[in-house]
Amino acid sequence: MPYPEIRPRRLRRSPAVRRLVEETRVAPAELVLPMFVKEGLTEPRPIAAMPGVMQHSRESLRKAAAEAVQAGIGGIMLFGVPTGKDETGSGGIDPDGILNVAIRDVVSEVGDGTVVMSDLCLDEFTSHGHCGLLAPDGSVDNDATLDAYAEMAVAQAEAGVHVVGPSGMMDGQVGVVRRALDAAGHAEVSILAYAVKYASGFYGPFREAVESSLEGDRRTYQQDPANLRESLREVELDVAEGADMVMVKPALPYLDVLAAVRAAVDVPVAAYQISGEYAMVEAAAANGWVDRERVILETLTSIRRAGAGIILSYWAVEAAHLLRQRY
Template sequence: MKNLELPFRPRRLRTTAAMRSLVAQTELTPRNLIQVLFVRDGIESPQEIASMPGQYQHTLDSVLDEVSRAIDAGIACIDLFGVPLDEDKDDQGSVAWAEDGILNRAIAAIRHKFGNDIVIMADTCLDEFTSHGHCGPLTTDQFGNTVVDNDASVESYCKMAVAQAKAGAHMVSPSGMMDGQVAAIRQALDDAGFTDVAIMAYSAKYASAFFGPFRDAVGSSLDGDRKSYQQDPANRREGVLEAQLDIEEGADFVMVKPAMAYLDIVREVADFSPVPVAAYQVSGEYAMIEAASANGWVDRERIVLESLSGIKRAGADMILTYYATEVAGWLK
């Protein structure tokens, strides 16, 4: 057969693994992956999270081991969530800013052992700590409906952020989606002398069904939903607006959460953002991959790397993922 007279033959750049590596347009690196970790009060050994096989609620000792593994793998940052005792929860979530609260104790232990070897980021939200499971104290609106009090929540976030900074956090990450939270936290940190503590804002956080397994991970007490403060999955421009507002308020990073179903938002935010953009591969994304691979329906390593590469390709500078340390090992 006569050769086709083609002006371009793109397959030339796919002929070998070395060629494909040479022209790859997206690269995953360990330093761009953030390991998400949970530390739980009152347990003597790590507890596996049933809906997130392979992930654990850690003790203060075992979380140090996980951080050490992350550092050895080349991970540059962890994101830490605290799981308090049920009896320590109240309607204000006050254990969140208590010096002896589980999250602040864990931050302090990690900072004491590892110093500046890894960036310690702490979740700055109240849903794990309130008895009702919402992201702030509740109030009643003019029509008699129970709602989350925006301004009172922001005040609590400020106390929480300062407590985390005192414990040793390099970065705080307000995730409650309250109006004005970033500006208020920035002011509170600066007033307390923590001008070098950074803020990663959960800017476009959607009221997503993909968060389901996470509620097991943090022992959530939530009854109801968070649709009145997290974003509607139907909305695109709203996510862009939220990111713009957080940047104007002083966010050092902005984040889109979840990642997989919101890659269009990641791309749009990345196109205009003057600050680094993060995306969070959430618990539901992790659980689906694990379930499919456990059943032999997908190649686990390939699909994990493909999913993360897709998030990176969409524009995320960094990815929060439960796979971070494991994937860093593969990449090395």
């Protein structure tokens, strides 16, 4: 048998050669760190299901935000955890509610040093744990929820946020939020639309992080994991309504969807590497089953390769340091 004339292995022979021909690279500026702030805390509180992730106090949030800016990541996504909840999620609209206070804290700390984003959803603030207001029959009332989202968006904009992230998967949410922001004089605030958000089993650890009080499930408004064409329709609608960026969530189980979304639109595409994805790797690494740092970078690279130009990850700051060491 003749020896091969074409040898692709030549381009794998050393770290330097592999680095030279690497097709996909993740940059720290493409990473966004989700952060939780808990009302009333005086010091950060560990989240058991997400080793290394904290519920922050207002003071520790400011410090961690400054460290994230120093690491060179592209943004921060804020989630508020209130001490009290009600049927309508009024704490999300209250200018003095924990999320709006946290936005002001972080913006005053980092200014334009990074992009400050905020989750625009009622689930952390409602006593029933759903992402919207309930109708008398217990279902989520889409249009009544849109009115609440409009108020919440304006409250977050007035707190100084740079980007709002409507994540409740209500029909028409992007258009309503865009009109509300513009009418209130906040045309400069961008919208990162959770355009593709599946009813996933990977959200479990997040529920602990935000102390969710969810009763039932969210399958009547989050998407069926079996569907791709429906996702592309959602993306098309959100872009038509004024979304500046769109997001796919979760990331790793939906890389095919992510690639299809990237091919379909000409706006920036984000992906959220969610709590269950994070927790699986951390658990496997704690048992010695995987090389933790290697797997962190491998998962981020796979998300970037599939088409995400922005990646929300709980490893954002650590990954930024690892990437700087690598390159």
